Amino acid sequence: MGEFDDLISANKTFADDFGLGGFDGVAHAGVAIVTCMDSRIDPLSMLGLKAGDAKIFRNPGGRITNAALEALVLGVHLLNVNRILVIPHTRCAMASSSQSELREKVGASAGQDASWQHFHVVSDQVAALAEDIRAVTSHPLIPDSVKVGGFIYDVDTGLLDQKF
Numbered sequence: 001m002g003e004f005d006d007l008i009s010a011n012k013t014f015a016d017d018f019g020l021g022g023f024d025g026v027a028h029a030g031v032a033i034v035t036c037m038d039s040r041i042d043p044l045s046m047l048g049l050k051a052g053d054a055k056i057f058r059n060p061g062g063r064i065t066n067a068a069l070e071a072l073v074l075g076v077h078l079l080n081v082n083r084i085l086v087i088p089h090t091r092c093a094m095a096s097s098s099q100s101e102l103r104e105k106v107g108a109s110a111g112q113d114a115s116w117q118h119f120h121v122v123s124d125q126v127a128a129l130a131e132d133i134r135a136v137t138s139h140p141l142i143p144d145s146v147k148v149g150g151f152i153y154d155v156d157t158g159l160l161d162q163k164f
Protein backbone atom coordinates (compact mmCIF):
# COMPACT_ATOMS: atom_id res chain seq x y z
CA MET A 1 0.00 0.00 0.00
CA GLY A 2 1.07 3.57 -0.46
CA GLU A 3 2.67 3.15 -3.87
CA PHE A 4 -0.37 4.65 -5.56
CA ASP A 5 -1.13 7.44 -3.07
CA ASP A 6 -0.30 10.31 -5.43
CA LEU A 7 -2.58 8.89 -8.10
CA ILE A 8 -5.43 8.06 -5.72
CA SER A 9 -5.22 11.56 -4.32
CA ALA A 10 -5.38 13.01 -7.83
CA ASN A 11 -8.36 10.78 -8.52
CA LYS A 12 -10.24 12.22 -5.54
CA THR A 13 -9.67 15.70 -6.95
CA PHE A 14 -10.84 14.48 -10.35
CA ALA A 15 -13.99 12.98 -8.83
CA ASP A 16 -14.78 16.22 -6.95
CA ASP A 17 -15.53 17.83 -10.29
CA PHE A 18 -16.74 14.74 -12.14
CA GLY A 19 -18.80 15.52 -15.21
CA LEU A 20 -18.95 12.14 -16.93
CA GLY A 21 -21.36 10.39 -14.53
CA GLY A 22 -24.36 8.73 -16.18
CA PHE A 23 -22.62 9.12 -19.52
CA ASP A 24 -23.22 6.42 -22.12
CA GLY A 25 -20.32 4.49 -23.61
CA VAL A 26 -20.81 5.25 -27.30
CA ALA A 27 -18.33 7.25 -29.39
CA HIS A 28 -20.08 10.61 -29.62
CA ALA A 29 -17.96 11.83 -32.53
CA GLY A 30 -18.29 8.43 -34.26
CA VAL A 31 -14.52 7.98 -34.13
CA ALA A 32 -12.34 4.98 -33.26
CA ILE A 33 -8.57 5.36 -32.95
CA VAL A 34 -5.97 2.60 -32.98
CA THR A 35 -2.59 3.94 -31.95
CA CYS A 36 0.61 3.16 -30.08
CA MET A 37 0.99 3.02 -26.30
CA ASP A 38 3.69 5.70 -26.60
CA SER A 39 3.36 8.37 -23.90
CA ARG A 40 4.09 11.13 -26.41
CA ILE A 41 0.68 10.55 -28.00
CA ASP A 42 -2.46 12.20 -26.65
CA PRO A 43 -5.07 10.65 -28.99
CA LEU A 44 -8.03 12.85 -28.08
CA SER A 45 -6.22 16.20 -28.02
CA MET A 46 -4.40 15.61 -31.29
CA LEU A 47 -7.76 15.27 -33.08
CA GLY A 48 -9.56 18.03 -31.21
CA LEU A 49 -11.72 15.48 -29.39
CA LYS A 50 -12.75 15.17 -25.77
CA ALA A 51 -13.72 12.42 -23.35
CA GLY A 52 -16.76 10.57 -24.71
CA ASP A 53 -16.03 11.28 -28.36
CA ALA A 54 -13.95 8.27 -29.37
CA LYS A 55 -13.17 4.63 -28.73
CA ILE A 56 -9.42 4.23 -28.32
CA PHE A 57 -7.38 1.06 -28.67
CA ARG A 58 -3.66 1.16 -27.97
CA ASN A 59 -0.84 -1.34 -28.18
CA PRO A 60 2.89 -1.27 -28.94
CA GLY A 61 3.16 0.14 -32.47
CA GLY A 62 -0.55 0.86 -32.94
CA ARG A 63 -1.01 -2.36 -34.89
CA ILE A 64 -4.22 -4.00 -36.07
CA THR A 65 -4.14 -7.18 -34.03
CA ASN A 66 -7.03 -9.59 -33.47
CA ALA A 67 -7.83 -7.71 -30.26
CA ALA A 68 -7.88 -4.41 -32.18
CA LEU A 69 -10.28 -5.91 -34.74
CA GLU A 70 -12.51 -7.14 -31.92
CA ALA A 71 -12.62 -3.59 -30.53
CA LEU A 72 -13.38 -2.10 -33.95
CA VAL A 73 -16.20 -4.56 -34.69
CA LEU A 74 -17.81 -3.70 -31.35
CA GLY A 75 -17.22 -0.01 -31.98
CA VAL A 76 -18.83 -0.08 -35.42
CA HIS A 77 -21.87 -2.16 -34.51
CA LEU A 78 -22.64 -1.21 -30.92
CA LEU A 79 -20.86 2.04 -30.14
CA ASN A 80 -21.61 4.47 -32.96
CA VAL A 81 -18.24 4.30 -34.76
CA ASN A 82 -18.31 5.31 -38.44
CA ARG A 83 -14.71 6.52 -38.91
CA ILE A 84 -11.58 4.56 -37.97
CA LEU A 85 -8.11 6.08 -37.76
CA VAL A 86 -5.07 3.80 -37.55
CA ILE A 87 -2.15 5.88 -36.28
CA PRO A 88 1.40 4.55 -35.83
CA HIS A 89 4.02 7.26 -35.22
CA THR A 90 7.52 8.46 -35.98
CA ARG A 91 10.42 7.32 -33.78
CA CYS A 92 8.42 4.29 -32.57
CA ALA A 93 10.55 1.69 -30.81
CA MET A 94 8.54 -1.05 -32.50
CA ALA A 95 9.61 0.26 -35.90
CA SER A 96 13.23 1.04 -35.05
CA SER A 97 14.20 -2.16 -33.21
CA SER A 98 14.36 -5.76 -34.30
CA GLN A 99 12.70 -8.51 -32.31
CA SER A 100 16.10 -9.80 -31.20
CA GLU A 101 17.16 -6.31 -30.05
CA LEU A 102 14.02 -5.94 -27.95
CA ARG A 103 14.44 -9.43 -26.51
CA GLU A 104 18.02 -8.56 -25.62
CA LYS A 105 17.09 -5.25 -23.93
CA VAL A 106 14.17 -6.74 -22.02
CA GLY A 107 16.29 -9.74 -21.07
CA ALA A 108 19.01 -7.44 -19.73
CA SER A 109 16.44 -5.45 -17.72
CA ALA A 110 14.74 -8.59 -16.41
CA GLY A 111 18.01 -10.36 -15.66
CA GLN A 112 16.68 -13.46 -17.37
CA ASP A 113 15.99 -14.99 -20.74
CA ALA A 114 13.32 -13.10 -22.73
CA SER A 115 13.81 -14.89 -26.03
CA TRP A 116 10.37 -16.51 -25.74
CA GLN A 117 8.55 -13.17 -25.56
CA HIS A 118 7.00 -12.09 -28.85
CA PHE A 119 7.23 -8.42 -29.88
CA HIS A 120 5.25 -7.17 -32.88
CA VAL A 121 8.14 -5.27 -34.50
CA VAL A 122 7.69 -3.46 -37.81
CA SER A 123 10.39 -3.31 -40.47
CA ASP A 124 8.55 -1.03 -42.92
CA GLN A 125 6.07 1.23 -41.15
CA VAL A 126 4.10 2.33 -44.22
CA ALA A 127 3.89 -1.23 -45.57
CA ALA A 128 2.71 -2.44 -42.18
CA LEU A 129 0.11 0.34 -42.11
CA ALA A 130 -1.12 -0.68 -45.57
CA GLU A 131 -1.48 -4.25 -44.37
CA ASP A 132 -3.32 -3.08 -41.25
CA ILE A 133 -5.73 -0.90 -43.25
CA ARG A 134 -6.45 -3.90 -45.49
CA ALA A 135 -7.14 -6.04 -42.41
CA VAL A 136 -9.77 -3.52 -41.30
CA THR A 137 -11.41 -2.82 -44.66
CA SER A 138 -11.53 -6.51 -45.61
CA HIS A 139 -13.02 -7.61 -42.30
CA PRO A 140 -16.43 -9.16 -43.05
CA LEU A 141 -18.04 -7.41 -40.10
CA ILE A 142 -16.78 -3.93 -40.96
CA PRO A 143 -19.02 -2.51 -43.71
CA ASP A 144 -17.87 -0.24 -46.56
CA SER A 145 -19.88 2.63 -45.08
CA VAL A 146 -17.22 2.91 -42.36
CA LYS A 147 -14.38 5.21 -43.44
CA VAL A 148 -10.91 3.91 -42.62
CA GLY A 149 -7.80 6.12 -42.70
CA GLY A 150 -4.13 5.31 -42.09
CA PHE A 151 -1.87 8.07 -40.74
CA ILE A 152 1.64 8.50 -39.36
CA TYR A 153 1.76 10.82 -36.35
CA ASP A 154 4.90 12.93 -36.07
CA VAL A 155 5.85 13.05 -32.39
CA ASP A 156 8.08 16.09 -33.02
CA THR A 157 5.56 18.33 -34.79
CA GLY A 158 2.22 16.93 -33.60
CA LEU A 159 1.06 16.60 -37.21
CA LEU A 160 -0.70 13.68 -38.86
CA ASP A 161 0.40 12.55 -42.31
CA GLN A 162 -2.34 10.62 -44.11
CA LYS A 163 -0.96 7.65 -46.05
CA PHE A 164 -4.18 5.77 -46.86
Ligand SMILES: [Zn+2]
Pocket residue numbers: 036037038060061062089091092093094
Ligand atom coordinates in the same frame (compact mmCIF):
# COMPACT_ATOMS: atom_id res chain seq x y z
ZN1 LIG B 1 5.29 3.51 -30.59
